[in-house]
Amino acid sequence: GYARSTGRIGVAFATAGAGFTNALAGLGVSYADRSPLLLITSSPPQREVETNAVQGFIDQTAIATPLTKWAHRVTTPTEIPRLVALAVRTALTGVPGPVLLDLPVDVLFRRVRMDGPPQPDVRLPYSPAPAPEAVEEAVELLRSARRPAVVAGGGLRGIAPSAALVAFAEKANVPVFHPGMIVGAMPADHALNAWAVRGLAALTGKGRGPDAVLLVGARFGFYLGGRGGGTVPLDAKVVQVDLDGAEIGRIRPADVGIVADATRTLQALTAAWGPTDDSEERTAWVATATGVRARPSPFADEPEHVKGRLHPYHGVRAAVRPLDPGATRVEDGGEIAAWVTMALPEARPETIGLSPLRLA
Numbered sequence: 001g002y003a004r005s006t007g008r009i010g011v012a013f014a015t016a017g018a019g020f021t022n023a024l025a026g027l028g029v030s031y032a033d034r035s036p037l038l039l040i041t042s043s044p045p046q047r048e049v050e051t052n053a054v055q056g057f058i059d060q061t062a063i064a065t066p067l068t069k070w071a072h073r074v075t076t077p078t079e080i081p082r083l084v085a086l087a088v089r090t091a092l093t094g095v096p097g098p099v100l101l102d103l104p105v106d107v108l109f110r111r112v113r114m115d116g117p118p119q120p121d122v123r124l125p126y127s128p129a130p131a132p133e134a135v136e137e138a139v140e141l142l143r144s145a146r147r148p149a150v151v152a153g154g155g156l157r158g159i160a161p162s163a164a165l166v167a168f169a170e171k172a173n174v175p176v177f178h179p180g181m182i183v184g185a186m187p188a189d190h191a192l193n194a195w196a197v198r199g200l201a202a203l204t205g206k207g208r209g210p211d212a213v214l215l216v217g218a219r220f221g222f223y224l225g226g227r228g229g230g231t232v233p234l235d236a237k238v239v240q241v242d243l244d245g246a247e248i249g250r251i252r253p254a255d256v257g258i259v260a261d262a263t264r265t266l267q268a269l270t271a272a273w274g275p276t277d278d279s280e281e282r283t284a285w286v287a288t289a290t291g292v293r294a295r296p297s298p299f300a301d302e303p304e305h306v307k308g309r310l311h312p313y314h315g316v317r318a319a320v321r322p323l324d325p326g327a328t329r330v331e332d333g334g335e336i337a338a339w340v341t342m343a344l345p346e347a348r349p350e351t352i353g354l355s356p357l358r359l360a
Helices: 002-006 018-033 060-067 077-092 132-143 163-172 198-205 262-272 280-294 312-320 334-347
Strands: 010-014 037-043 070-073 098-104 148-152 176-178 193-196 212-216 237-242 256-259 349-351 357-359
Touching: 002 018, 010 018, 018 037, 018 060, 018 098, 037 060, 037 077, 060 070, 060 098, 070 077, 077 098, 132 212, 132 237, 132 256, 132 262, 148 163, 163 262, 193 198, 193 280, 198 280, 212 262, 312 334
Parallel strands: 010 037, 037 098, 070 098, 148 176, 148 212, 176 193, 212 237, 237 256
Antiparallel strands: 349 357
């Protein structure tokens, strides 16, 4: 949850055997969600491998390998600083994700000399910037569009809204949507924040969808309608920005593909944009796109009680209204998350994410 909501690396420990297998669910979610995580596990002494030692029936690194960017068993205690640094860099660089270090008991209790080589640091390398020709092509495509939109995903997650995203949206005068339940890449009350991508689907369903989309730090898939075109129209031009080149064009073809850091790409696009487009046509499109978020819930007119039970829509609204400024709420599960999303305006949100929701 910490890694998902902040973009920083989360660190967890799980004991051998059952503790490790319980942690597999978190590893799988982190891997799918591109959340940086260092999982440290213990294991029985190496000398007891294949002796049916307690909690030693499984090869933890082998099992973790398909669910991590890197999984390794430490065999020499003097290598622990270097391997921890390597694990952190691996989790945070490129496409973020989980890593695992397994520390057998006998390694942890072995004496070491402290006069070895200098301790490594975990200074991270600079993130990749977009190619200048790719920036030029993307700007030309987006500027020529009549109804451009941005879909900003987890690649821009952090403890605060993305200044680079806000700057680009304002410079380009373009509405910003978010996949899933909404992430906090834009201030919730920003005039260009169109909130959840389901609003984009509503526009597309009425034949008023975008004709060009900048997909930045977001991937095509379930939340963006997959290959069906129900959210992003099939005839819309696509500029796709991702740290993983294999992701670009994997679900749908991209007219411009950029393998680079999301923030650095937005900064480059802003610098190359030119005059802000505040034409009447663009202003009308922004109003239409952002206006979808103000649609009343289909349950707004439902009675508060149904057959003697409190309606979940009204119950959730009542729960979020009295929250203090700065409160953080965490919801989990498909149904409750859906109800909370409908009630978000009642919460006066500051930033919104799958986990957590921070209220203004």
